[in-house]
Amino acid sequence: MSGRFKFAAGFSIYLLAGSGIACAQPQVIGAPPEALNMKLVGTSDLQARSAYQPTIHHQGDRWIAYIGHHGGSDDIPAPVNPQTGKAEPNGTSILDVTDPSQPKYLRHLPGQEGKYEAGGAQMVRICDGKALPKGDRNAVYMLRTFGGEAHEIWNVADPANPVLVTRIAGLKDTHKNWWECDTGIAFLVSGAPDWRTRRMTQVYDLSDPAHPQKIRDFGLPGQEPGSTGAVPTELHGPISTGPSGNRVYFGYGTNKGGFLQIVDREKLLNGPREPTADNLRIPEIARLAMSAFNGAHTTFPMPGMPIAEFARDKDGKTRDIVMIVDEAILNECNEPRQMVWFADVTVENRPMMISSYTVPEASGAFCERGGRFGAHSSNESMAPVYYKKMAFISFFNAGVRALDTRDPYHPTEVGYFIPAITAATDKRCVKIDGKDRCKVAIQTNNVETDERGYIYIVDRANTGLHILELTGPARAVAGIQ
Amino acid sequence: MRHWPLIVSAIVALGALSGAAAYQHAGPRHHEQKGEWQEIAWPFARDGWPAGKAFRCGAAACGGEVELYVRPKMGFCNCDRGVADDDEVDRVADLDLLSERFAPIAPGDVARIADMPGRIRAYDLKMSSGLRQTAIGVAVSRRCDLLVAVVHGKGAPLELQRAALDFLATSKMTGWMMAAMEGR
Numbered sequence: 001m002s003g004r005f006k007f008a009a010g011f012s013i014y015l016l017a018g019s020g021i022a023c024a025q026p027q028v029i030g031a032p033p034e035a036l037n038m039k040l041v042g043t044s045d046l047q048a049r050s051a052y053q054p055t056i057h058h059q060g061d062r063w064i065a066y067i068g069h070h071g072g073s074d075d076i077p078a079p080v081n082p083q084t085g086k087a088e089p090n091g092t093s094i095l096d097v098t099d100p101s102q103p104k105y106l107r108h109l110p111g112q113e114g115k116y117e118a119g120g121a122q123m124v125r126i127c128d129g130k131a132l133p134k135g136d137r138n139a140v141y142m143l144r145t146f147g148g149e150a151h152e153i154w155n156v157a158d159p160a161n162p163v164l165v166t167r168i169a170g171l172k173d174t175h176k177n178w179w180e181c182d183t184g185i186a187f188l189v190s191g192a193p194d195w196r197t198r199r200m201t202q203v204y205d206l207s208d209p210a211h212p213q214k215i216r217d218f219g220l221p222g223q224e225p226g227s228t229g230a231v232p233t234e235l236h237g238p239i240s241t242g243p244s245g246n247r248v249y250f251g252y253g254t255n256k257g258g259f260l261q262i263v264d265r266e267k268l269l270n271g272p273r274e275p276t277a278d279n280l281r282i283p284e285i286a287r288l289a290m291s292a293f294n295g296a297h298t299t300f301p302m303p304g305m306p307i308a309e310f311a312r313d314k315d316g317k318t319r320d321i322v323m324i325v326d327e328a329i330l331n332e333c334n335e336p337r338q339m340v341w342f343a344d345v346t347v348e349n350r351p352m353m354i355s356s357y358t359v360p361e362a363s364g365a366f367c368e369r370g371g372r373f374g375a376h377s378s379n380e381s382m383a384p385v386y387y388k389k390m391a392f393i394s395f396f397n398a399g400v401r402a403l404d405t406r407d408p409y410h411p412t413e414v415g416y417f418i419p420a421i422t423a424a425t426d427k428r429c430v431k432i433d434g435k436d437r438c439k440v441a442i443q444t445n446n447v448e449t450d451e452r453g454y455i456y457i458v459d460r461a462n463t464g465l466h467i468l469e470l471t472g473p474a475r476a477v478a479g480i481q
Numbered sequence: 482m483r484h485w486p487l488i489v490s491a492i493v494a495l496g497a498l499s500g501a502a503a504y505q506h507a508g509p510r511h512h513e514q515k516g517e518w519q520e521i522a523w524p525f526a527r528d529g530w531p532a533g534k535a536f537r538c539g540a541a542a543c544g545g546e547v548e549l550y551v552r553p554k555m556g557f558c559n560c561d562r563g564v565a566d567d568d569e570v571d572r573v574a575d576l577d578l579l580s581e582r583f584a585p586i587a588p589g590d591v592a593r594i595a596d597m598p599g600r601i602r603a604y605d606l607k608m609s610s611g612l613r614q615t616a617i618g619v620a621v622s623r624r625c626d627l628l629v630a631v632v633h634g635k636g637a638p639l640e641l642q643r644a645a646l647d648f649l650a651t652s653k654m655t656g657w658m659m660a661a662m663e664g665r
Contacts, residue, residue, distance in 0.1 A: 118561035196568045198559070228584035230577035231568070255556070256529035292529035330556045334664065431663045 037415030051458035052122035071119025112147025134208035176237030253295025293336035328374025338374035370439025371428035547634035574618030
């Protein structure tokens with residue numbers, strides 16, 4: 001064999017091997033889920049509705065899952081509800097998950113007509129009437145969005161038969177609300193008609209859900225009515241630490257130009273309410289500008305975290321951390337990577353990014369699998385089982401990722417679960433030479449945990465709900481026996 | 482003939498380079514001859530979206546020096562409503578690349594560019610130097626993607642708007658915009 005031939009043969013083998021490594025691994029119906037230290041406990045198809053926020057509530061002696069839905073798809077704008085036999089616009093699914101291996105679908109409560117983000121009822125939060133200062137002690141209240149036009153409160157004491165309590169309407173958009181059950185203060189992500197942004201904050205006192213009291217409108221200077229000039233990035237969602245923590249962490253942006261805004265809750269609630277630029281600045285403590293490449297979907301506070309590495313330091317042994325989760329929005333990696341960031345906000349007026357996490361793309365050829373690849377959201381439960389120990393990140397076609405966050409300076413992945421696709425899983429397309437080229441892949445959209453330690457993930461591409469639990473070393477991280 | 486692969490590679494590389502150079506120079510010369518819009522380098526620092534195309538039109542053709550910037554913003558639009566109101570133009574039309582301080586002169590109007598619907602609006606711009614200019618912001622959409630353009634100069638709003646819309650309606654620009662919206 002001549003040297004030239006040997007070189008050619010070797011080069012060919014190299015090319016073939018290389019193409020093999022880079023080859024996509026398309027999901028196929030019937031194939032098992034991909035998992036590490038996480039296992040499937042139960043599922044529900046959620047009537048093949050595109051799902052967003054799950055909220056799990058311990059209600060009497062039952063555990064109830066409330067799951068918000070995006071609007072329908074081009075192919076099926078209003079799926080048929082088998083319980084009624086009628087086509088219903090996507091709204092809220094209500095399931096009894098007391099036995100997580102056998103979720104019982106109780107009720108579909110229709111939402112606003114409209115496809116994708118233009119319809120549905122994507123956001124949902126729950127408060128017990130007995131927890132709210134002026135609530136009906138026998139009631140359980142569900143705060144949900146109604147498409148982009150309203151917020152609604154329902155009494156779901158009987159989760160199979162919700163009763164509408166009140167409605168806050170006349171909006172141009174809604175999104176990821178926060179509701180403090182012990183005070184009733186709600187930070188509603190709304191589009192007030194006269195504001196220059198699609199999404200800002202309307203602060204309400206919902207301590208008596210039947211009689212909502214508006215406190216004020218809030219946003220970034222430049223978004224308020226009558227202002228001119230550049231308009232800052234729109235809000236995605238806030239998380240409050242309540243009266244004791246006295247902070248609200250606002251996340252602005254989706255996949256671009258994000259901000260973490262740290263706000264003094266007391267000044268926000270009791271400061272001057274007229275939406276002038278000066279008044280909007282008063283409650284702000286600091287703002288952490290992110291790269292123009294990333295937005296802030298979730299801003300999850302973890303104050304007072306002891307950092308083992310700093311244990312012998314005379315100062316700074318504990319740190320206040322905010323985990324920031326970006327949202328990927330374009331299919332097949334047609335954008336900068338959206339991922340997870342950890343900010344040290346101990347010195348509040350000098351917040352600083354300290355670490356990041358992403359799924360290694362090559363670990364699953366995720367850019368070629370189809371649909372979105374990148375972060376979207378985290379669990380928002382602050383129940384002791386996982387709080388300040390583990391976080392769960394929905395990563396679209398890379399499923400859910402379990403992170404050990406005990407050292408937020410060095411977060412590490414300790415498990416993952418990528419559900420199998422089903423016949424209900426919807427396609428995701430990109431344009432190639434002017435034509436749609438579509439693939440089918442899981443699109444794990446949102447995640448939540450309950451006090452028992454179960455992990456609930458829902459799919460944006462209509463695959464439904466998967467209830468998971470940790471196994472092996474990941475259980476030890478959380479201290480679960 | 483041990484060196485023949487190198488020689489062939491060199492010839493191919495030289496040919497490609499000269500072809501690319503010829504391509505790069507062909508456009509501007511054509512425009513210079515006509516004294517109309519000339520492509521210039523994208524003058525802004527990197528932000529959340531990839532750079533687009535930038536053009537300058539001289540006083541002879543446009544009545545005063547005018548610059549126009551146009552680019553797609555993929556995945557930045559309300560997928561169903563599109564560019565529904567003037568606030569959306571304020572937010573997305575890249576006016577903030579020119580100056581943080583701008584104010585609309587009047588309510589905007591509907592517009593259609595490269596067969597995409599949207600809105601157009603005129604602004605008073607206060608530049609960092611203190612100079613005032615007029616700008617026209619345009620935002621059109623197709624499904625979840627936007628195409629935005631902003632033109633600025635010292636001319637009257639209607640003149641600027643006409644110059645910008647005429648240029649964006651040329652077959653060359655329409656072809657580029659359609660390709661850009663498809664990621665080509």
